[in-house]
Structures are given as C-alpha cells and as structure tokens.
Amino acid sequence: MSTTVEEDLKVIVFELNKEEYAVPVQQVGSIERTQAITRVPNTADFVKGVINLRGVVTPVIDLRTRFGMKESDQSENTRIIIVYMDDIKVGMIVDAANDVTDIPGAMVEPPPSVVGTVETDYIRGIAKLEDRLLILLDLHKVLHEDEIEVIKTVEG
Amino acid sequence: MEVNQYLDIFIEESKENLQTVNDQLLELERNPKDLTIIQEIFRSAHTLKGMAATMGFQDLADLTHKMENVLDALRNGEIIVDTLVVDVLFEAVEYLEAMIMDISDGGQGRSDVTAIASKIEAIESGKMPVGADTERVQSDSQEKPIEYYLDEFETTVLQEAEATGYHLLDITISLHEDCLLKAARVYMVFEVLERAGEVIKALPSIDELENEQFESSFSVLLVTQEKGENVQSSISKVSEIEEVVVTPFSLTGTGGDSPLPEQFEQPEDDSCHPIEKPAEANGVKDQVPDTSGKRASGNKTIRVNIDRLDILMNLFEELVIDRGRLEQLSKELEHKELQETVERMARTSGDLQDIILNMRMVPVDQVFNRFPRMVRQLAKDLGKHINLEISGADTELDRTVIDEIGDPIVHLIRNAIDHGIESPDERAGKGKPPEGTLRLHAYHSGNHVFIEISDDGAGISREKVLSKAIHHAVITQEQSAKLSDKQVYELLMASGFSTADKISDVSGRGVGLDVVKNTIESLGGTIDISSVFGEGSKFSIQLPLTLSIISALLVKLESDTFAIPLSSIIETAMITPADMKDAHNQKMIDFRGRMIPLIFIKQLFDLKGKGENDNYPVVIVRKGDKSAGIVVDSFIGQQEIVLKTLGEYLSEAFAISGATILGDGQVALVLDSDTLIK
Structure with missing residues (x-):
C-alpha cells in the first residue's frame, strides 16, 4: 500500500554517512554542539548516554549506530539534534546539520519497497528535490522499535 | 460578574468548610446534644452558602440552604439528632462535595438534588415529636441564640465598668445591602467606636468581620463614657450605614433584657440572613479586651498556588547545582576569602532549602x-x-x-x-x-x-x-x-x-x-x-520525605561518577581480597558478624577497567533487613544532589533511578541500590 504525505513539510536536513535525512521542524527543539556524554549502562547500544542540556538531563542516541552504520569520530561539524516525540525528548548525534527546507507534499514518495530488509520501517518516505534526495524519518520508529526489546532482554 | 480570579479561593475554602461540616457531623453523632457542634456546622454551611450564591452556583447554594434549614430546626430543638438525620446530612455533604469537585473540574456544579432535597424536606417537615430529652435541649437553645457569650474575663471587665459608671452599650450596625467593601466599613465603624470607648465583644467575631464573613449587620458590645445617642450619631456618619441601633446592655439580665433587633428572632428568608451568634467561636476566646482595639490577628497565612512553589523549587534546584560548582571552584582556587564566602552561602542556601521543603509540607x-x-x-x-x-x-x-x-x-x-x-x-x-x-x-x-x-x-x-x-x-x-x-x-x-x-x-x-x-x-x-x-x-x-533534593555519596567507577543515596547506605568500608569469601560463585564478606553479598557494579554495568586491586572501597547498602556491599573504585564524597529523571525514554534503565548534574556540569547517574538487592 502506498501512502503519500500530502501536506507540505518544513524539515531540518542533516547529514549522516554522506546521505541527507530530514525530520519535521515541529519536532526539533534545538541543535546543539557536541558535549560530554555520560553513558548509561545496560541500555540499547545506540543509546550513547545522557547530556546536561541547560539543566535538563537528556538522553542521546547515535543515529549511525541506530542505522547500522559504522561509528565515526566526532568532527567540527558533529551536532546533536534535540527532537521531541510524544512526551519524550531525545538528542540525536548526526554528522552535520545542514539547513531548513520546504518539501512540497507531492514530492514525497513512499520508501522503496524493494529494499526488503528489516530495519527500513523507520523511513517515512523519500523526497526528491531537484538534485537532492532527502530521506524522511519516522521518529517514533527510530526511537522505539529495537529499544523496547533491548530493555526486555536486560530484565530477563 | 468576573469571578474566575476568585474561583480557586472559592474551591479551597468550600472544601475547608465542607470538611468542618464533615468533622462536626461525626462529632455530633457522638454528642447529639451538644449545641455548639450544631452551631459550628451551621456556621460553616452558612459561609458555604454565601460564597456559593456570590459565585453564582445556585444548585450548591440551594442545597446548602436546605441543609441549613434542618440545622436550624436542630438548633431550635424542633428535630432531634438521630442516625437518620445525620445520614441525610452526610448524604447532602456528599452531594455538595461532588458539586465542588465538578466546579473545580471546570463545571458549573450542577447536580440533580431532588432526591436528597426531598429527604431533607421530609426530615424538616417531619419535625418529630419532642421528647423529654429534647425539651431540655430546646430550652437551652432558646436562651442561646440571642446572647453574647462572654468568658469570665470579659464578664469581670464588664462588671467593673458597670460599677465605675461606664455605659455598656449593645450596638447593632446594619450596612447597606449593596455595600461593596464591607470590611472597610467595619474598620471605619470600629475606629469611631474605639474613639468613644472600648469594644469588649463583637458578633460575629472581629476576625470574621474583617474577612467579611457576615451578611449585612453586626453587633458590638461597647464600654464607653459617651451617651448612647452620641455614639449612634457618630457611627451614622460613616457612609453606607443603613441603621444603627443602640440599646443599653446589662450584665444581670441576659437575653430577655437586652432587646435585640427584630431580625434576630425572625425565621430567615432568602434575601436576608440573620447573623449567627457564634456559641463559642474559635477566635472569640483569643480576644481579650485590651487587644480588641488592635486588629485581632490569628494564625497569619497566605494561600500560594502550588505551581509557584514548584517553580521556586526548580529555581532552587538550579541554585544547588551552581552551589556545587562554586564549592568545587573555590576548593581548586584555594582563595581563603572566596572559600569563606562560599561556605557561608552554602549554609544560607541549606537553611533556604529547609524552608522551601517545609513550605511544601502538609x-x-x-x-x-x-x-x-x-x-x-x-x-x-x-x-x-x-x-x-x-x-x-x-x-x-x-x-x-x-x-x-x-x-x-x-x-x-x-x-x-x-x-x-x-x-x-x-x-x-x-x-x-x-x-x-x-x-x-x-x-x-x-x-x-x-x-x-x-x-x-x-x-x-x-x-x-x-x-x-x-x-x-x-x-x-x-x-x-x-x-x-x-x-x-x-x-x-x-x-x-x-x-x-x-x-x-x-x-x-x-x-x-x-x-x-x-x-x-x-x-x-x-x-x-x-x-x-x-x-x-x-x-x-x-x-x-521529599522527592527532589537528596543527600548522596558520590563514587567513582572508572571515569564515571555515580551517586548513591545516603538514605540507603549503612556505612562504607575498605576491604582486601583476603576478606572476600566465595559462596557458590558469589563473593561474600563478613560485615559485623553477618555474611553479606558483594556486588561488582563494574561487571554488572559492563564498564571495562583494570583487574586486581589491593583494596576495594565498598559501600554497604540496605533494603529492608537485607544488606549488600557495592564495590566501587573510589569514594569522592558526600553532596546534596538534585534528583532528575533520565527522561521518559530511558525510564526503565536497570538499577538507575535517575541522574543529577554535578558542579562541573557533568551528568552523574544515581544508583538505585534497591534493585540490586533481591
């Protein structure tokens, strides 16, 4: 079944492993430079730990690890994008945060179904803008999916 | 009428009044003949009715009014207190509570009260035959409602005044019905009265008058050298005064001899409610003549929105974090004056913390x-x-x-x-x-x-x-x-x-x-x-006791700092490998005659580090009557920490109950030792 996103979207574009991803601007709280991360034991491997975000302890995940990419060293461009999902607030480590852009709803296509791998359900759609290809993320799936299972195994 | 700003106060006060009714009803069931209890209930119900009517909650006011009728009949001995009456009154209170809950949830406090109303009316009209018991009650009640209740001290003062030729005046002042600032008028009247003489007693009490807890008229007992007419005319000069009735008061003759304005004896109707004469109002006892000139002061409190306290608490938490940072900096700098200042600040903020926490205590x-x-x-x-x-x-x-x-x-x-x-x-x-x-x-x-x-x-x-x-x-x-x-x-x-x-x-x-x-x-x-x-x-x-600021011991595990709440720590110890004993794959130590298990938190948390040590710092923690030793790398020290959540996302992290922010801005995790002990 193909569901297309009809409305126009304003998104934050960020870079990960030389590809461009996008999340709706409404879900983004802020974009932070990297800072010291305190690791939290026995959590999912993509959970890097927690940071002190102006007095609020905020969990941080590494999107590279989450998407099964190789971890890379932090660079001058590395950013933490703080996103809001339902009641939770999470920082995502990305290679670089590029810009804010508008995506016309008609330009968004459902994720390619040929990719039959398990982990692609966190992609909400793909937008083609002139010569750019933006991968729209489904934050809910990005943050949850595996995470719940991981915690269960710890308890068991 | 713009009533929103008063709504919170209304709800709070209504709850308080209902609670009083509640408590006193229970008391009444135990002492059915005690009229002071009925008076107390009546007063609370009456206040509630007045407030509800002002706020426009008609159903609430109506039901309270019906309740009042029963109470009035009780007070006059027309009905006797029995289980049925108390049951119905309780039921009415339940309705009232439901209405107030509805109002506080944003509703209009509407409710179908016909069932309870008819029950109340049945009781009221039933007016059971008066038995021998109630006759006594009745005779009591006939004396009581129209009388100043004077304690011994006040009586003595009055006797002396009478003997030395002062006039005792019973003055009833009625305000215009549309008088807006009743308390202000009361104040002005009292100013006049105090110039003329000394106010011995006021009905309702001065407290209640100041809080505008009266309908439109009130009475005072004045000891003065002035003549009644003079006092009357000077009070009348205060604006918005409807009527001033001055009658001489005599100690020897009680109720009958001091004719009170007619309305006290009239059965109440909706437009004008008589003043209740408090039998033994709480405030009355506290008032002695020499303070009656000053504004009587009770236990002074203000109502503060809980949200504001929360904000205060949050701000204070920020301060605690900065205090930690300051303490650390001053230690590093070794500047004597700075250290002293920081120490003083730490003490002050410690006191502040106690006060803020106390404010939240109920x-x-x-x-x-x-x-x-x-x-x-x-x-x-x-x-x-x-x-x-x-x-x-x-x-x-x-x-x-x-x-x-x-x-x-x-x-x-x-x-x-x-x-x-x-x-x-x-x-x-x-x-x-x-x-x-x-x-x-x-x-x-x-x-x-x-x-x-x-x-x-x-x-x-x-x-x-x-x-x-x-x-x-x-x-x-x-x-x-x-x-x-x-x-x-x-x-x-x-x-x-x-x-x-x-x-x-x-x-x-x-x-x-x-x-x-x-x-x-x-x-x-x-x-x-x-x-x-x-x-x-x-x-x-x-x-x-409190949820957010706790004392904790900071410990080091590899490069990470962890906090262990002091409340769960028994003590700390240094042990050597020789102290450890093996018991089925579980290392144990002898702690004051008891064998307790050791928890190697580094292995549990998968923190990599070097192997054998000569000495192991151990934190002995307890859960109920069980204890265990947590092996750490080193102790840092004790500190007040602000407990913060890890956020919804990581709320289920194993053996971690939260996090805190240290002086240097780093996040430290708070160990939940309870989950480590099975």
Whole structure:
C-alpha cells in the first residue's frame, strides 16, 4: 500500500554517512554542539548516554549506530539534534546539520519497497528535490522499535 | 460578574468548610446534644452558602440552604439528632462535595438534588415529636441564640465598668445591602467606636468581620463614657450605614433584657440572613479586651498556588547545582576569602532549602480527614462495627506525595474493612469484642514517613493465598511450599489477584493491591505486609520525605561518577581480597558478624577497567533487613544532589533511578541500590 504525505513539510536536513535525512521542524527543539556524554549502562547500544542540556538531563542516541552504520569520530561539524516525540525528548548525534527546507507534499514518495530488509520501517518516505534526495524519518520508529526489546532482554 | 480570579479561593475554602461540616457531623453523632457542634456546622454551611450564591452556583447554594434549614430546626430543638438525620446530612455533604469537585473540574456544579432535597424536606417537615430529652435541649437553645457569650474575663471587665459608671452599650450596625467593601466599613465603624470607648465583644467575631464573613449587620458590645445617642450619631456618619441601633446592655439580665433587633428572632428568608451568634467561636476566646482595639490577628497565612512553589523549587534546584560548582571552584582556587564566602552561602542556601521543603509540607491529616466518614459508611453498608483510631495525623509529607497517597490508603482501608474485620457474630464466635478496630498510624523516622494501616480482623490466610495463586498460575505447587510467609503476602500484590470469595462493591475486583504497590513505588516508597492469621494484619507504607533534593555519596567507577543515596547506605568500608569469601560463585564478606553479598557494579554495568586491586572501597547498602556491599573504585564524597529523571525514554534503565548534574556540569547517574538487592 502506498501512502503519500500530502501536506507540505518544513524539515531540518542533516547529514549522516554522506546521505541527507530530514525530520519535521515541529519536532526539533534545538541543535546543539557536541558535549560530554555520560553513558548509561545496560541500555540499547545506540543509546550513547545522557547530556546536561541547560539543566535538563537528556538522553542521546547515535543515529549511525541506530542505522547500522559504522561509528565515526566526532568532527567540527558533529551536532546533536534535540527532537521531541510524544512526551519524550531525545538528542540525536548526526554528522552535520545542514539547513531548513520546504518539501512540497507531492514530492514525497513512499520508501522503496524493494529494499526488503528489516530495519527500513523507520523511513517515512523519500523526497526528491531537484538534485537532492532527502530521506524522511519516522521518529517514533527510530526511537522505539529495537529499544523496547533491548530493555526486555536486560530484565530477563 | 468576573469571578474566575476568585474561583480557586472559592474551591479551597468550600472544601475547608465542607470538611468542618464533615468533622462536626461525626462529632455530633457522638454528642447529639451538644449545641455548639450544631452551631459550628451551621456556621460553616452558612459561609458555604454565601460564597456559593456570590459565585453564582445556585444548585450548591440551594442545597446548602436546605441543609441549613434542618440545622436550624436542630438548633431550635424542633428535630432531634438521630442516625437518620445525620445520614441525610452526610448524604447532602456528599452531594455538595461532588458539586465542588465538578466546579473545580471546570463545571458549573450542577447536580440533580431532588432526591436528597426531598429527604431533607421530609426530615424538616417531619419535625418529630419532642421528647423529654429534647425539651431540655430546646430550652437551652432558646436562651442561646440571642446572647453574647462572654468568658469570665470579659464578664469581670464588664462588671467593673458597670460599677465605675461606664455605659455598656449593645450596638447593632446594619450596612447597606449593596455595600461593596464591607470590611472597610467595619474598620471605619470600629475606629469611631474605639474613639468613644472600648469594644469588649463583637458578633460575629472581629476576625470574621474583617474577612467579611457576615451578611449585612453586626453587633458590638461597647464600654464607653459617651451617651448612647452620641455614639449612634457618630457611627451614622460613616457612609453606607443603613441603621444603627443602640440599646443599653446589662450584665444581670441576659437575653430577655437586652432587646435585640427584630431580625434576630425572625425565621430567615432568602434575601436576608440573620447573623449567627457564634456559641463559642474559635477566635472569640483569643480576644481579650485590651487587644480588641488592635486588629485581632490569628494564625497569619497566605494561600500560594502550588505551581509557584514548584517553580521556586526548580529555581532552587538550579541554585544547588551552581552551589556545587562554586564549592568545587573555590576548593581548586584555594582563595581563603572566596572559600569563606562560599561556605557561608552554602549554609544560607541549606537553611533556604529547609524552608522551601517545609513550605511544601502538609500534614497527612489532609488525607486522613476523609476517612472517618468513609469508614462509618462502609461499616454501615457491610453491617460491621468498626472503631477507627487515627494517630499521627499531624505528620507532614511533601505535597506531591500527599496528592498521590490518598487512593492507595483508601484501598487498603476498604480492604481491611471488607476482608479483614469480621462481622460482629463471627467476632463473637472467635471471642473477640464485636467492635473491630482499624488503626491508622503515621509517624516520621529519619528521611522517611511511615503510614501503617492495621486491623484486628481475620488476618491473611496463607493457604487461601497460596491456593489462589496456584489457581491463577502465579506460582506452581512446588514453589508454594518454599515460600516464606512474607513472600506469600507479597503474592497479594501480584497483578490480577484478589482473595475475596465474592466480588463485593467495596473491594475485590481483582485490581487493587498491585495498583497500590505501583503507586507507592512510583513515589519512591515501599509497602510491607505483616499478618497473624486470626489476629489481624498490618500494611506498612514507607514514603520518602521529599522527592527532589537528596543527600548522596558520590563514587567513582572508572571515569564515571555515580551517586548513591545516603538514605540507603549503612556505612562504607575498605576491604582486601583476603576478606572476600566465595559462596557458590558469589563473593561474600563478613560485615559485623553477618555474611553479606558483594556486588561488582563494574561487571554488572559492563564498564571495562583494570583487574586486581589491593583494596576495594565498598559501600554497604540496605533494603529492608537485607544488606549488600557495592564495590566501587573510589569514594569522592558526600553532596546534596538534585534528583532528575533520565527522561521518559530511558525510564526503565536497570538499577538507575535517575541522574543529577554535578558542579562541573557533568551528568552523574544515581544508583538505585534497591534493585540490586533481591
């Protein structure tokens, strides 16, 4: 079944492993430079730990690890994008945060179904803008999916 | 009329007034002949009615008005106090409570009150035949409502004044009905009065007058050298005064000799409510003539929105974090003056912390006060005789805890009455007194508050619990034999468990104790059950005093800092590998004669590090009567930390109860030692 996103979207574009991803601007709280991360034991491997975000302890995940990419060293461009999902607030480590852009709803296509791998359900759609290809993320799936299972195994 | 800004105050005050009615009704049931109690109820109901009418909640005002009629009849001895009357009054209070809840939820407080209204009317019109008993009551009541109640001291003052040729004047002042700032007029009248002489007594009391708790007129007893007419004319000069009635007052003759304005004797109608003469108003006793000139001051309090306290608390938490940072910096800089200043600041902020935490503390009575009526009703419904004993109601707890703790306790009380305490016949058969006792006891110990709910009922049947647990596949037959009594009782709190033979209205729907347990644990507390079969059971709840700022020991594990709450630490120790003993893959140490297990937190958390050490710092922690030693890399020191959550996303992290921000801005995790001890 193909569901297309009809409305126009304003998104934050960020870079990960030389590809461009996008999340709706409404879900983004802020974009932070990297800072010291305190690791939290026995959590999912993509959970890097927690940071002190102006007095609020905020969990941080590494999107590279989450998407099964190789971890890379932090660079001058590395950013933490703080996103809001339902009641939770999470920082995502990305290679670089590029810009804010508008995506016309008609330009968004459902994720390619040929990719039959398990982990692609966190992609909400793909937008083609002139010569750019933006991968729209489904934050809910990005943050949850595996995470719940991981915690269960710890308890068991 | 723009009433929104008063709505909160209205709701709060209505609740308070209803609570008074509630308490006094219970009291009345015990002492049906005590008129002062009826007066008290009447006064609260009347205040409530006035407020409700002002705020435009007509249903509320109407019902209260009907209630007042009954109370009035009671006061005049036209009806006698019996269980039926008290029941109906309680029912009316329940309706009123529901309405106020509705209003506080944003509704209009509308409710169909015809059922209760007709009951009230039936009682009122019933006006049962007056027996020998009530005649006495009646004669009492006829004297009382039209009289100043003077204590001994006041009487002496009046006698002396009379003897030395002063005039005693009874002055009744009526304000215009549309007078807006009644308190201001009262103030002006008092100024005039005080110039003329001394006010011995005021009805309603000066407190009530200042709070505008009167309709449109009030009376004072004045000792003066001036003539009555002079006083009258000078008071009349104050604007918005409708009428001033001055009559001489004589001590020797009581009510009959001091003619009071007619309206006191008229039955009330809707447009004009007579002043209630407080029989023994709380404030009255405190007033002595020499202070009557000054504004009487009670216990001065202000109402503060809880949100503001929360904001204050949050700001203070920020300050605590910065304080930690300052302390660290001054230590590094070794600047003497700076260190002294920081120390002073730390002390001041410590005091500040106590005050802020104290401000958020409310007596647990706020939760307990609704129980007497609940127990009364339940006992009635179930045909049991129950004596509720409450102690330690003045124990204080953080507001957030108080808000949450009510429902769990209600549940435990219902359980105790429904399943615990037996019916009178059953009790008689067991050789127990027919009246069961339910004890509610709160007390303070260390950083915790304990609330115990105990009964002298049937106790918990181990066999019954076990067979049920096996039936519901919570445990297996083999397991059941090995469980200790305590473990068996804990099964009660497993989800979907209910030992009641039949599902009753009161409890036993299968959801219950597990919810109670979850609520208490979410507050950082624990619940413990003990029971002797046939003799009763006790549910003991332990709650933390406050939720956000705690003392903790900071420890180092590799490069990470962890905090362990001091409340769970017994002591710290250094041990050598020789101290460790092996017991089935579990390292143990001898701690003051007891063998306790060691927890190697680094392995548990998968923190990599170097191998053998010569010395191991160990933190001995406890959970209930069990203890364990947590092996760490090094101790850093004790510090006040602000407990913060890890956020919803990581809320289930193992053995971590939260995080805190250290002086250097780093986040440190707070260890939950309770989950480490099984």
